[in-house]
Amino acid sequence: MPSDAIATVLVQLPEQPGVYRFLAADNQLLYIGKAKNLKRRVSSYFTRSLNHRLQTMIARVVDIHITVTRTEGEALLLENDLIKTHQPRFNVLLRDDKSYPFIYLSSQDQFPRLAFYRGARNAKGEYFGPYPSSQAVRDTLRLLQLLFPVRHCHDAMFRHRSRPCLQYQIHRCRAPCVGFISAEEYAQDVLHTRQFLTGHAQTIIQLFTDNMERAAAALKYEQAALWRDRIALLTKMQQRQFVTQGRGGDDFDLLACVQAGGHSCVEVVMMRGGRQLGNAAHFPQVPPDTPPAAVLSAFMAQFYANRPAPFGLPPLLLVNIAPTERAFLQAALSQRASRAVKIHHPQRGAAVQWLRLAIDNANLALNQHLATRADYQQRLTALRDLLGLATVPTRLECFDISHTAGELTVAACVVFDTAGPRPSAYRRFNLDNLDQADFTPGDDYAALAQAVTRHYRRALQPVNAAPLPDVLLVDGGRGQLRTVAEAVTALGVTLPCIVAVAKGAARKVGEETLWRWGDAQPLATLPNSPALHLIQHLRDEAHRFAITGHRARRSKARQASALDNIPGIGAKRRRQLLTAFGGLRGLHSASVADLARVAGIGSRLAQQLYYALHPTDS
Numbered sequence: 263m264p265s266d267a268i269a270t271v272l273v274q275l276p277e278q279p280g281v282y283r284f285l286a287a288d289n290q291l292l293y294i295g296k297a298k299n300l301k302r303r304v305s306s307y308f309t310r311s312l313n314h315r316l317q318t319m320i321a322r323v324v325d326i327h328i329t330v331t332r333t334e335g336e337a338l339l340l341e342n343d344l345i346k347t348h349q350p351r352f353n354v355l356l357r358d359d360k361s362y363p364f365i366y367l368s369s370q371d372q373f374p375r376l377a378f379y380r381g382a383r384n385a386k387g388e389y390f391g392p393y394p395s396s397q398a399v400r401d402t403l404r405l406l407q408l409l410f411p412v413r414h415c416h417d418a419m420f421r422h423r424s425r426p427c428l429q430y431q432i433h434r435c436r437a438p439c440v441g442f443i444s445a446e447e448y449a450q451d452v453l454h455t456r457q458f459l460t461g462h463a464q465t466i467i468q469l470f471t472d473n474m475e476r477a478a479a480a481l482k483y484e485q486a487a488l489w490r491d492r493i494a495l496l497t498k499m500q501q502r503q504f505v506t507q508g509r510g511g512d513d514f515d516l517l518a519c520v521q522a523g524g525h526s527c528v529e530v531v532m533m534r535g536g537r538q539l540g541n542a543a544h545f546p547q548v549p550p551d552t553p554p555a556a557v558l559s560a561f562m563a564q565f566y567a568n569r570p571a572p573f574g575l576p577p578l579l580l581v582n583i584a585p586t587e588r589a590f591l592q593a594a595l596s597q598r599a600s601r602a603v604k605i606h607h608p609q610r611g612a613a614v615q616w617l618r619l620a621i622d623n624a625n626l627a628l629n630q631h632l633a634t635r636a637d638y639q640q641r642l643t644a645l646r647d648l649l650g651l652a653t654v655p656t657r658l659e660c661f662d663i664s665h666t667a668g669e670l671t672v673a674a675c676v677v678f679d680t681a682g683p684r685p686s687a688y689r690r691f692n693l694d695n696l697d698q699a700d701f702t703p704g705d706d707y708a709a710l711a712q713a714v715t716r717h718y719r720r721a722l723q724p725v726n727a728a729p730l731p732d733v734l735l736v737d738g739g740r741g742q743l744r745t746v747a748e749a750v751t752a753l754g755v756t757l758p759c760i761v762a763v764a765k766g767a768a769r770k771v772g773e774e775t776l777w778r779w780g781d782a783q784p785l786a787t788l789p790n791s792p793a794l795h796l797i798q799h800l801r802d803e804a805h806r807f808a809i810t811g812h813r814a815r816r817s818k819a820r821q822a823s824a825l826d827n828i829p830g831i832g833a834k835r836r837r838q839l840l841t842a843f844g845g846l847r848g849l850h851s852a853s854v855a856d857l858a859r860v861a862g863i864g865s866r867l868a869q870q871l872y873y874a875l876h877p878t879d880s
Contacts, residue, residue, distance in 0.1 A: 335597030342567035354560035362392030529624035543627035559585035668704025673713030674808035
């Protein structure tokens with residue numbers, strides 16, 4: 263029976279769609295859910311028998327918050343946003359929620375560009391997809407280059423070429439940048455690319471066959487052989503990608519959910535225009551004892567909530583298990599797509615054969631995931647034993663510093679949890695704008711102290727509350743270890759273990775020395791120790807994240823620095839110049855007349871700019 267406080271809340275719940283939130287005594291958010299009828303749905307948790315997972319959750323609920331929405335679709339979107347933000351313990355969570363990639367064709371250009379694209383589709387042009395992974399897009403682009411050599415280069419490079427690039431030499435581009443192909447001929451390659459991406463490969467095969475036969479009749483056997491090879495490649499791609507059933511024009515997704523060893527895998531296979539775009543396995547973070555139907559329902563709600571229709575949210579979703587709340591989910595997704603979306607659990611026919619393939623892929627992916635996880639768990643256990651911890655660590659953090667001669671210093675913090683790297687929790691800190699009395703460029707000790715202080719001060723704020731690590735690693739020796747330990751202590755924070763990873767004299771992998779704060783002697787490790795392998799992985803990831811951040815800042819600074827002190831060149835004109843000439847190198851090679859042709863740059867400013875970039879010519 264619910265408590266008096268909960269009973270009072272239940273009586274007052276409206277019979278409207280919305281989102282509900284269960285809270286524990288410490289105001290911890292336990293669960294976020296959506297409902298077509300809030301009163302009926304929330305009350306059901308307190309009036310029916312529940313499985314062990316839900317019983318554990320409901321026993322901790324002391325308050326219920328609700329948000330009423332106008333429609334089921336709004337409830338679906340709000341639930342998805344709240345789950346992403348708060349990541350409640352009892353919700354099914356997707357670890358990686360990046361948008362799916364597309365193939366982009368800049369069809370508005372005279373010589374359109376074909377490219378990988380991810381993100382909001384704001385740029386003019388055509389989008390084909392979505393594809394289930396970036397690798398699927400890159401594989402398709404690589405094969406399309408062999409079939410239809412449409413350019414892949416950025417516009418800035420295309421506009422300022424004076425001779426063909428390497429892509430032309432290896433027959434993957436026809437050099438429209440220097441006029442080696444007419445606009446009409448290039449348009450044919452673009453048309454064939456579009457036909458293939460929209461599922462009309464058979465039309466192209468027939469055209470290529472006619473070209474091959476004409477070349478052979480004219481005794482142009484080398485040319486005929488090229489057409490033959492392109493036909494073979496196109497046929498191979500078609501055999502691999504096209505659906506063999508009679509519904510070749512359908513758009514639908516296959517979703518198969520399987521469970522083993524306390525883990526779940528949802529395999530998504532995307533079919534668009536009768537073509538299989540590929541598949542991707544997802545491993546949502548699932549509370550114990552969650553049934554497959556509930557996992558699939560929660561996964562679909564989060565997965566499709568922000569997918570663009572019609573590409574990301576097709577009209578038909580074929581599932582191997584009927585998800586819980588199927589009717590509500592179907593209505594919400596239909597509203598999201600502004601057309602009917604059907605969730606179907608087929609029992610016979612060709613769809614069952616496709617689902618069996620998806621199930622096989624899901625089982626294979628889950629087995630591989632479990633094997634990898636078992637190896638990772640072995641490393642965590644070995645780390646526990648090495649450091650003498652009471653329990654297996656659930657959160658590891660590592661700091662590293664990157665700079666060039668003390669300039670543009672970047673500190674990085676990476677996070678590993680029980681499932682491995684957690685990129686969404688990674689953080690970078692720019693450390694070159696601090697008070698010079700406290701920070702000297704190139705002082706790694708001061709940089710570490712500043713980064714650690716900023717990171718954990720923020721983590722301690724209620725609005726940004728984040729768990730503290732069981733193990734804190736720092737790339738460096740005993741000096742860095744002392745600096746980090748003192749910075750943590752100054753914040754009033756107590757961490758179970760702080761360790762420095764010092765490189766050996768030869769700086770070879772496997773010769774690292776581990777220093778734990780509070781110990782007079784280094785930790786004894788073996789080169790092939792699983793614990794050391796985990797520490798090396800964490801250290802290398804921190805180094806990668808720090809140095810990529812530093813390189814990005816350095817590249818940006820070098821591009822801007824040459825234009826910063828020129829009168830009349832502000833941020834807007836600087837962007838226009840760099841875009842027009844493809845960067846500083848192209849800008850340096852431009853004449854006064856070239857500069858004057860850029861929008862907003864007159865002849866007088868062009869002369870000032872030219873002599874500022876070429877002081878020896880003035």
